[in-house]
Amino acid sequence: MSKNAELQQRRVDAVARGVGNATQLFAVKAENALIWDADGRRYIDFAGGIGVMNTGHRHPKVMARIQKQLEGVVHSCFQVMPYEPYIELAEELNKRAPIAGKAKTLFVTTGAEAVENAVKIARAYTKRPGVIAFGGGYHGRTLLTLGLTGKVAPYKIGFGPFPADIFHARFPHPYHGVTVEDTLQDITNLFKYDIEPSRVAAFIIEPVIGEGGFVPTPPELMRALRALCDEHGILLIADEVQSGFARTGKLYAMEHFDVKADLITTAKSLAGGMPLSGVIGRAEVIDAPAAGGLGGTYGGNPVACAAALGVLEVIDSENILQRSTELGAQLAAFVNNLAKEPALGIGEVRHLGAMFAFELIKPGTANTPDADAAKALTAKAAELGLILLSCGVYANSIRVLVPITIEPDILQEALAILEKALRAVRG
Ligand code: PMP
Structure with a gap:
């Protein structure tokens, strides 16, 4: 055999x-x-x-950073004894993020966890519960992120109920008959039938929908979402777990758009194979939760942060x-x-x-x-x-x-x- x-x-x-x-x-x-x-x-x-x-798999520059970190600290928990690679990586991401004004960063471990935290931060900042996501979108397998995910089979079957105050509008894809106007009409309907805009904390959208088929968000939709956000005090979360980290020819796919998100989630290629994810956002927004409200035992593991610094080095030098x-x-x-x-x-x-x-x-x-x-x-x-x-x-x-x-x-x-x-x- x-x-x-x-x-x-x-x-x-x-x-x-x-x-x-x-x-x-x-x-x-x-x-x-x-x-x-x-x-x-x-x-x-x-x-x-x-x-x-x-x-790439096992890029020598990433491996070298990992090796070096293995000889120092493998885990101390950032909430117990913090360490420099976490801070250095946050500084690098803040500098490069397509975020208006000062940015700050939080590290966790998986894409789903980054999305969970982005929603927690948005709720803490706006003091509102609602989240509007998109049909066909994928945000993870935890119960909140499954609630946000816009595809039943195979992800959601048998796992409900999902958290309340999550709504979906169709994601536009003219090739299959859904236009930007349809999407905007869905949002108008949500505001009419389901939730008043003043109770909505955030829209969450993938700038290029990933699991849902690699369909780029039309620029006019992204602009319209930003305008709705500005009108109603809603936050715009860009889930860049799959579209980020150089996949689209920019560090973040949001750089292809002429409007900015308030919060960006990142994971996957961020750390070249080490489990690491992050939320990068407007400092004022990301600082809304009080100390102790965010984090986790493994969040921003030092070896993973070192690997991510190696990934940035590769992106720059190659x-x-x-x-x-x-x-x-x-x-x-x-x-x-x-x-x-x-x-x-x-x-x-x-x-x-x-x-x-x-x-x-x-x-x-x-x-x-x-x-x-x-x-x-x-x-x-x-x-x-x-x-x-x-x-x-x-x-x-x-x-x-x-x-x-x-x-x-x-x-x-x-x-x-x-x-x-x-x-x-x-x-
Ligand atoms: N958001 C997006 C856009 C994703 O593509 C994924 C994973 N495919 C996730 C969130 C969840 O990431 P993870 O599997 O690391 O939890």
Whole structure:
């Protein structure tokens, strides 16, 4: 029996069923955009641990920072004996954040925890309960963030009730018939039927919706949300857990918009694989909770903060933002070229920088989602040596979260596999 098969048997017996697996390939080693399984097979990693590896697996600069920190303090708890890497990282993020005026930062551990804390901060500052999120949005698996998440299957099934005073408006996606006007009408309806604006603490939106299909928020919607916020004293939270840290060609996707959020959540590629997340926000807002109101045993772990400082060093010294923009253009050119063949059933191709996805549709239709083809494509790609992820409210989008640091020859190899897998699926 192969080592992968043996591990899969043990996994089924020992690990909760509710944790899904995209593959039954067990990772043992990884470097930049490559990852090897337990049977010694090499794969190109277009998943990046779900968007965590923007600067590549085990980047030497990140590893060096981690090694150095391991020789100092691994854990002391910031609330007991604070340490410099947490402060230095906060200073760096504050300097770079697209936030109006002075910014301050809080570190926690997961994306969901960052979102939870952003909502707590917004409630403490506004002294209001309500939060408006968007259909198809994804914010995490804790009960508050599941409440905010706008997709029932598979995330919410069996886990309710969710916290009160959370509402959803549709996220615009003209390709599937939802316009910005529809979204704004939904918000008008919420204010009319469900909650008065003076009881709303925040809107939370992904500048590029992630799990929901890599659809960028239309600039006019972001502007309209900012205007509603300013009119009613509501805060704007940008959930940049997936869109942040160089994925879109900017450090934060909010930099593509001409309005600013009050609070930004960050995680995933922030620390190159170490568990770390943060909330960055207007100092006045983030300081609303009293001392003791925020934090956690592991929040802002020193090794994770050191890793994140390494990630920033890589982003600065290796021109990662520009490379992200170029990578996105390359991916789009390649897939747009394939899309000229109707038999391949490629629908909308969309990206902001290297946050890239394309839809698979039933060949011969205008936009009928083909989730089966997406499933078949990710399976075939893995068989041929490429780890691919799907996403989207219709589960028919193929998303690319490959390290931005991928070597050009490896990228070419990956694109050839993608094409071969797609032709096999449609053949
Ligand atoms: N927000 C967004 C936009 C995400 O994409 C995710 C994770 N996919 C989360 C929050 C939750 O992050 P985590 O899994 O680290 O809790």
